[in-house]
Amino acid sequence: MIAAAVAMLLLAAACFGYRMLVGPTLADRIVGVNGLIVVGMSAIVVEAFESERGAFLPVLVVASLVSFIGTGMVARYIEGRGR
Amino acid sequence: MIAELLVLAGAALTLIAAVGTLRFSDVFSRMHTLTKASTFGLFLVIAGAVVRLDNPNDLTFLVLATVLHLVTSPVGSILISRATYYAEGIRHGIDTIDELQEGRDRGRP
Numbered sequence: 001m002i003a004a005a006v007a008m009l010l011l012a013a014a015c016f017g018y019r020m021l022v023g024p025t026l027a028d029r030i031v032g033v034n035g036l037i038v039v040g041m042s043a044i045v046v047e048a049f050e051s052e053r054g055a056f057l058p059v060l061v062v063a064s065l066v067s068f069i070g071t072g073m074v075a076r077y078i079e080g081r082g083r
Numbered sequence: 084m085i086a087e088l089l090v091l092a093g094a095a096l097t098l099i100a101a102v103g104t105l106r107f108s109d110v111f112s113r114m115h116t117l118t119k120a121s122t123f124g125l126f127l128v129i130a131g132a133v134v135r136l137d138n139p140n141d142l143t144f145l146v147l148a149t150v151l152h153l154v155t156s157p158v159g160s161i162l163i164s165r166a167t168y169y170a171e172g173i174r175h176g177i178d179t180i181d182e183l184q185e186g187r188d189r190g191r192p
């Protein structure tokens with residue numbers, strides 16, 4: 001059952017990675033990067049669920065904040081540059 | 084049993100969001116899937132883990148991560164949408180009413 005969840009997360013990561021590599025605009029690439037970070041967070045939670053050890057859960061909090069700050073900075077850059 | 088079903092549902096919702104990111108035709112539509120479906124998928128996966136784990140340290144981290152992600156993900160999408168709109172504009176086949184138009188002609192609020 002958990003193997004099915006991990007396989008689905010792998011496919012989702014492939015789709016977001018495709019959008020990051022082939023995205024006509026910079027905003028598409030940011031959508032891809034944010035999607036990859038969310039899939040990474042889901043993978044960490046699935047691992048904590050399966051092994052019942054909460055050793056990696058602070059990484060979740062840090063990744064969420066890092067993705068938000070990165071998105072804000074790229075938005076500022078898009079406004080300034082124009083594309 | 085319930086915890087495994089929640090995790091499976093969350094992973095399926097994340098996969099649906101990723102397929103939607105591939106198939107939509109405009110960058111604004113693609114941000115819809117990332118903000119709404121992907122955030123809710125992460126929320127379901129974390130709910131499954133909350134049902135299963137026991138240690139109060141772990142539960143605190145999970146709840147904190149959920150709250151932070153629910154607060155920051157829509158704000159990030161709003162920032163990117165505003166920046167793309169002011170930089171490039173919007174394709175007028177999608178909407179008929181453009182509420183930000185006079186703000187754009189004036190320079191930028």
